[in-house]
Amino acid sequence: MKIWQKNVNVNKDIETFTVGRDRELDLQMAAFDVLGSLAHVEMLESIGLLTAEELNAIQVELKNIYKEIEAGNFTIEDTVEDVHSQVEWLLTQRIGEAGKKIHSGRSRNDQVLVDLKLYFRSCIEEMVGNTSQLFVQLIELSNTHQNKLLPGYTHLQIAMPSSFGLWFGAYAESLVDDLEMMLAAYKVCNKNPLGSAAGYGSSFPLNRTMTTELLGFERLNYNVVYAQMGRGKTERILGQAMSSIAATLAKMAMDVCLFINQNFGFISFPDELTTGSSIMPHKKNPDVFELIRSRCNKIQALPNEIAMMITNLPSGYHRDLQLLKENLFPAITSLNECLEMTTFMLQNISVKDQILDDKKYAYLFSVEVVNELALKGTPFREAYKIVGEQIENGTFEPGTAIHHTHEGSIGNLCNAEISAMMEEVLSQFKFEKTHQAIEKLIS
Numbered sequence: 001m002k003i004w005q006k007n008v009n010v011n012k013d014i015e016t017f018t019v020g021r022d023r024e025l026d027l028q029m030a031a032f033d034v035l036g037s038l039a040h041v042e043m044l045e046s047i048g049l050l051t052a053e054e055l056n057a058i059q060v061e062l063k064n065i066y067k068e069i070e071a072g073n074f075t076i077e078d079t080v081e082d083v084h085s086q087v088e089w090l091l092t093q094r095i096g097e098a099g100k101k102i103h104s105g106r107s108r109n110d111q112v113l114v115d116l117k118l119y120f121r122s123c124i125e126e127m128v129g130n131t132s133q134l135f136v137q138l139i140e141l142s143n144t145h146q147n148k149l150l151p152g153y154t155h156l157q158i159a160m161p162s163s164f165g166l167w168f169g170a171y172a173e174s175l176v177d178d179l180e181m182m183l184a185a186y187k188v189c190n191k192n193p194l195g196s197a198a199g200y201g202s203s204f205p206l207n208r209t210m211t212t213e214l215l216g217f218e219r220l221n222y223n224v225v226y227a228q229m230g231r232g233k234t235e236r237i238l239g240q241a242m243s244s245i246a247a248t249l250a251k252m253a254m255d256v257c258l259f260i261n262q263n264f265g266f267i268s269f270p271d272e273l274t275t276g277s278s279i280m281p282h283k284k285n286p287d288v289f290e291l292i293r294s295r296c297n298k299i300q301a302l303p304n305e306i307a308m309m310i311t312n313l314p315s316g317y318h319r320d321l322q323l324l325k326e327n328l329f330p331a332i333t334s335l336n337e338c339l340e341m342t343t344f345m346l347q348n349i350s351v352k353d354q355i356l357d358d359k360k361y362a363y364l365f366s367v368e369v370v371n372e373l374a375l376k377g378t379p380f381r382e383a384y385k386i387v388g389e390q391i392e393n394g395t396f397e398p399g400t401a402i403h404h405t406h407e408g409s410i411g412n413l414c415n416a417e418i419s420a421m422m423e424e425v426l427s428q429f430k431f432e433k434t435h436q437a438i439e440k441l442i443s
């Protein structure tokens with residue numbers, strides 16, 4: 001069954017090729033397709049395209065289908081093209097002619113659009129929740145280990161003293177900026193395209209403001225042509241936000257792979273959280289973080305993949321857009337898994353103390369000595385030269401005291417301020433508003 005089917009049977013090879021992975025991927029959008037239909041039919045009744053009796057029958061059965069989806073009892077049959085066709089077919093089978101009226105005033109194009117927007121909203125909430133949990137873990141570790149020093153590097157060469165407080169805190173603050181990006185993506189996803197139909201509106205007197213409110217969207221995609229143009233663009237913006245989080249995770253994973261190495265030995269994990277070698281019995285490999293690194297590097301390619309699929313498409317709908325799901329949906333799952341696994345691993349991390357007692361780190365404190373001379377009145381450039389000559393002739397004797405007290409430095413991490421920034425970003429998502437709308441729609 002196809003919404004667009006007429007009296008011509010489509011060639012089976014053509015059908016297989018064009019349906020692609022829709023049946024598999026559309027299952028993830030099934031609940032949201034029902035929600036879109038619930039809002040749409042309530043609006044149709046308000047403008048006289050459904051009777052009150054028809055609306056009631058449709059609502060009752062759509063809510064039954066929604067419950068079946070939530071219980072895992074919903075499938076898209078092989079003879080049905082996609083989730084939209086399956087829901088409409090089930091409805092018509094169960095309540096008769098009234099089920100055939102739910103497509104009035106909309107196209108499969110805006111059905112897909114609204115399903116995707118609702119699905120992305122839900123996915124963003126999950127990603128934000130997982131990112132927030134990782135943030136809390138990083139801040140906790142930063143505070144716990146704030147006084148444990150480790151070497152800082154530039155060019156992978158020993159540079160200046162750092163600390164685990166700084167290291168953990170740096171990735172926490174990075175996640176704040178990542179969620180700023182995700183907030184922008186959420187704002188784009190939280191606009192209602194329903195009623196744009198095939199991209200040129202409808203001659204029915206649709207009340208698009210009503211469906212916007214029913215579905216808990218912040219506002220409309222007003223221009224119906226742009227509503228359709230937004231497909232692809234929305235996915236790309238979401239991909240960019242996901243890429244930002246992935247970049248943070250990938251960099252941290254690389255640090256972990258270095259720091260766990262025996263030549264560094266700064267951190268460790270319980271044996272049961274590492275993997276071994278088939279021939280080297282001493283090996284304890286950081287496979288989890290290597291896979292996080294690779295998965296997140298793959299996610300960083302996502303915006304470019306999407307861009308290449310939509311570049312130079314003219315306005316209007318094109319079947320190319322169907323394939324975006326194949327790239328984006330698995331990436332969402334992968335990013336959530338990486339966030340969850342990173343948090344779990346960090347809950348079990350062990351941090352080495354007294355790292356800088358090793359003499360090979362003595363030159364880390366050269367800048368401290370230069371600064372001390374400058375504070376006593378020696379011009380900085382002259383102080384730099386003096387210490388440089390001491391290093392060259394082997395007479396350098398560093399002090400190891402740390403005097404970093406300015407904002408965001410070793411002695412003043414500003415974790416409370418970083419946490420406040422995160423709270424400010426999180427408060428702007430206002431997920432509770434969408435929850436209230438959806439609860440009202442399905443109750």
